[in-house]
Each structure stands twice: as structure tokens, then as C-alpha cells.
């Protein structure tokens with residue numbers, strides 16, 4: 122008979138609420154939920170016959186990681202979204218299942234998918250609910266809402282005018298969306314204008330107003346100042362990328378917009394490694410096969426963009442913005458299962474290890490509106506936990522060494 126309770130003991134536990142590490146700690150689970158956590162000696166433990174004890178000596182227990190920005194259908198092989206979109210939905214759904222499992226096994230127990238083609242991610246959820254495949258907790262938009270020809274418009278939900286914008290929200294809600302992703306500027310999509318606002322303020326406001334009527338949240342992709350301003354005016358809940366570029370691509374820091382982001386409590390997902398990995402990729406090519414003149418220009422621009430963006434993110438942090446960790450993998454060459462790259466990048470702009478952990482757990486959970494269920498080790502939350510070899514509160518890179526993953530109280534299989 123399976124015992125009703127599980128006691129997980131470890132040398133350390135990361136307490137998210139107090140930002141402290143507790144030594145000689147344990148977490149008590151009852152089936153899928155957390156019952157108690159703290160120093161072993163302080164726990165009220167049920168009689169031995171009801172309990173299964175697992176001990177991890179010289180390891181750290183912490184909440185499962187929450188990646189607030191993924192694209193599960195992407196291959197991470199460098200192909201642009203415009204080309205990814207040409208693959209059949211069936212292939213993309215299988216890829217999403219593979220990515221979801223890889224991310225889960227690496228310690229990510231919840232993901233917010235910020236845009237997929239047609240029904241692919243909804244189909245993945247259906248398969249996961251049927252027990253066909255293992256995934257992290259899935260927070261889905263299904264398709265992002267875009268303008269015609271705008272960034273990610275190939276995924277299937279372009280909308281024009283306030284009426285169509287509201288209709289697009291209602292359609293996605295009917296299909297099971299947990300939130301709405303909207304592209305407020307262009308991006309890597311070939312037919313889009315990277316630094317221009319896409320939707321009008323009125324259209325964007327119609328989207329957020331409609332989403333909030335469903336008690337759901339809005340995540341806006343913003344590659345430029347125009348988009349950020351529209352997104353703030355429209356009262357979106359999270360801004361991704363949040364780049365301070367003018368229409369012509371020149372950088373121009375806008376302190377006033379940062380203040381408005383702080384005042385409105387908007388989360389910012391800075392996607393640092395999403396840029397840095399492209400710099401690394403080209404650097405690698407430069408050393409091995411060499412770069413064409415065109416590629417070299419791209420490389421120089423990306424390197425400069427990364428330095429600018431890293432400086433900007435550091436400044437936003439200092440001015441009080443709540444940064445939330447999201448990888449944007451498996452977009453371009455950023456493979457899934459490597460969320461720690463983003464966390465290391467966040468540390469490199471001046472965040473403490475503990476602040477990075479909080480941005481990848483409780484703050485990410487708040488941004489995804491799942492903090493009532495997960496994001497910290499607290500009574501009645503789901504038992505989404507990871508056991509790490511080392512101490513990530515002192516060295517975030519120890520998160521490359523996740524030894525065990527628990528989702529809803531069950532150990533995640535390491536089988537491929």
C-alpha cells in the first residue's frame with residue numbers, strides 16, 4: 122500500500138517567503154500537496170506506518186522552477202519562426218511534447234507558453250491530461266493575437282479593429298486559453314516592423330479589457346518604446362523583452378516609462394539569454410566555419426544589442442521593476458532544458474542568487490497567476506519541488522545539477 126504521506130529530508134531548504142536557507146530541513150507531503158516544511162526537528166510528523174521517508178544528504182530542496190516564457194513547438198535548431206510555421210501541426214505537437222518533458226526533467230515544473238501555431242499546445246495539454254505524456258504545469262495562450270503580417274501572425278490569430286480584437290480573445294478563451302499573449306510591436310517575423318507599434322492603443326486596450334473580464338492576464342511582446350507605452354496605457358500585466366528602442370532602432374532609455382511600469386505593478390520578463398545565445402552561436406561559427414560579411418554585421422549588432430539590453434535590465438532592476446524569469450526557448454537556437462542560462466544571465470546583471478531564485482519561482486508564479494498553487498514551499502500548495510546537488514542560493518549555476526524533480530508530489534521519471 123502506498124503511504125499517504127511523504128517526508129523529504131535534505132541538508133538545506135530554500136525558504137522563498139523569508140529569502141533564507143534552512144539547514145537540516147524537510148518537507149512533508151500528503152499525496153499531491155505540501156502539508157508542512159521547515160527544520161526537521163520542528164515538524165509534526167505522522168506515525169511511521171503512514172509515511173515514506175526520502176533523504177537527500179548534502180542537497181538542497183527548493184520550489185520547482187517556473188519558466189514564464191517558452192515556445193514549446195520550436196525546434197531550437199536556429200530556424201526562424203517563419204520557417205517553423207511551415208511544419209505540419211502534428212509534427213509541432215510532437216516537438217512540443219518532447220520539449221515539455223525535457224524542461225520538466227531539468228527542474229521546470231511550470232511553463233507559460235507565449236505562442237504556438239493553431240491548436241498545437243492545446244492538443245499537448247489534452248494528451249497530458251490523458252496521461253499520454255508528462256509535461257510541466259501548462260499555462261497556455263494557444264495562439265498569440267497579432268496584427269495582419271505582424272510578429273507571430275503566422276500562428277493563426279491576426280485581428281483588425283476593436284471588434285475583431287475582442288472576438289479573438291473570446292475565441293481563444295473558448296478554446297481553453299489561460300492568458301493572452303499579444304505582440305504590441307514587430308519582431309523577428311519577416312513581414313513585421315520590429316521597432317514599430319503594431320496595434321493601435323484602442324485595439325490593445327480592447328484586448329486587455331476583454332481578457333480582464335475573463336479574470337485572465339495579458340502578456341505583451343514589446344521590442345520598442347512605442348509598444349511599451351501602448352502596453353502600459355492598455356494596462357497589460359506582463360511586458361516581455363521591454364526594449365527601449367526608438368522607431369529607427371536607436372537606443373534611448375526612458376525613465377518615465379520604467380516608473381509607470383513600477384507604479385502599475387507590471388512584471389517585466391527581460392529574456393536576456395534569448396539575445397546572448399545568438400551572440401554565442403555566431404561567435405562559435407566565427408571560430409569554426411567563419412562568418413560572411415553579412416553575418417559579421419549581424420554579429421556586431423547583436424553583441425551591441427546584448428550589452429545595451431543587459432545595461433537596461435540592470436537599470437530597471439535598480440529602479441524597482443519586478444523581473445520575472447522566462448527563457449523564450451526553444452526559439453532560434455536556445456534549446457529547452459537549459460533555463461539556467463537565463464538565470465545566470467540575470468545574475469550577471471547584478472541580481473543576487475536569491476533574487477534570481479525568487480524571480481524564477483514566486484515572482485514568475487505571480488506573473489503567471491498560479492502563485493496560489495505553486496512557486497513556494499508552503500502549506501496547501503502543490504508539491505512541485507526540486508532537489509539540487511549544491512546550493513543555488515549561493516551559486517545559481519548549481520541549478521545545472523538538478524537531481525530529482527517532484528511534480529504534484531510524484532517523482533518525475535528520467536526516462537527519455
Ligand SMILES: [Zn+2]
Pocket residue numbers: 190191192235449452
Ligand atoms: Zn517569445
